[in-house]
Amino acid sequence: MKIIHYAVVAVLVLGALYYLWMKPPSLNPMADRRAAEALALVQTHRAQGYPTILQAMTEHVRSMSERNRVARLGEWRVKQLEGDLYEVRILLRDQGVTGQWFEREFIWHADLSLKKVNAASLPADGVTPKEPDAAP
Numbered sequence: 001m002k003i004i005h006y007a008v009v010a011v012l013v014l015g016a017l018y019y020l021w022m023k024p025p026s027l028n029p030m031a032d033r034r035a036a037e038a039l040a041l042v043q044t045h046r047a048q049g050y051p052t053i054l055q056a057m058t059e060h061v062r063s064m065s066e067r068n069r070v071a072r073l074g075e076w077r078v079k080q081l082e083g084d085l086y087e088v089r090i091l092l093r094d095q096g097v098t099g100q101w102f103e104r105e106f107i108w109h110a111d112l113s114l115k116k117v118n119a120a121s122l123p124a125d126g127v128t129p130k131e132p133d134a135a136p
Helices: 001-020 031-041 053-066 120-128
Strands: 071-073 078-080 085-095 103-113 116-119
Touching: 031 053, 031 078, 031 085, 031 103, 053 071, 053 120, 078 116, 103 120, 116 120
Parallel strands: none
Antiparallel strands: 071 085, 078 085, 085 103, 103 116
């Protein structure tokens, strides 16, 4: 009986180690310094009506809670597209008045070489202020 117990524990430990070894870096942006920099660039970027995108997202969740409605933010995910260009995503789920759930995925592209953030999805476009056009 003890052998089975030790075998189960060994399989669990080996499974956990295998998961940590094979886990894509997009699940843990802090494992990659450049991905962490891209995440910070997006989260601290100006937002419409708020000082930062992170504050805008958390304020939306808080305001929904005050109205006795549920809103949930998913995990921030970062993926390198090419070179210094990274994609940052977060999923927001809102519960409507009728109890129906609505999901919106916010996507930004962060260019680390230019230190620039661009909205890459319609929901993100509603949060990210437009850059003024350069005068000719």
